[in-house]
Amino acid sequence: MPTTPTRALETFANPAPDRDYTIRMQIPEFTCLCPRTGQPDFATLDLEYVPDRLCVELKSLKLYIWSFRDRGAYHEAVTNEIAERRQNAWEPQPKAVLP
Numbered sequence: 327m328p329t330t331p332t333r334a335l336e337t338f339a340n341p342a343p344d345r346d347y348t349i350r351m352q353i354p355e356f357t358c359l360c361p362r363t364g365q366p367d368f369a370t371l372d373l374e375y376v377p378d379r380l381c382v383e384l385k386s387l388k389l390y391i392w393s394f395r396d397r398g399a400y401h402e403a404v405t406n407e408i409a410e411r412r413q414n415a416w417e418p419q420p421k422a423v424l425p
Contacts, residue, residue: 331395335390336383336386337380337382338381339380346376348374348376349374349381351373351387352371353372353388356370356391358394358395358398358404367401373408375416376418377418377419379417380415380416380417382415391408
């Protein structure tokens with residue numbers, strides 16, 4: 327497994343595919359560079375999903391998040407990029423929107 331930032335995300339088979347359960351992760355050390363000023367921007371990312379067939383391997387997720395450290399990106403763009411990547415890489419079940 328790599329030990330430097332990478333855009334690759336590794337997955338593994340869901341150990342309980344017949345059960346609906348929620349995986350929650352908090353990543354308090356997210357950083358990227360402001361594309362306007364070049365200064366570092368800091369954020370805490372809260373990721374939550376209900377796995378279907380696949381789960382994301384947490385070390386690869388950490389290295390993927392680390393890959394943003396030297397990239398110029400607005401947080402709004404990063405949020406959507408991560409959401410799209412999550413959907414494509416480990417195909418979570420759709421989340422219900424509650425009133």
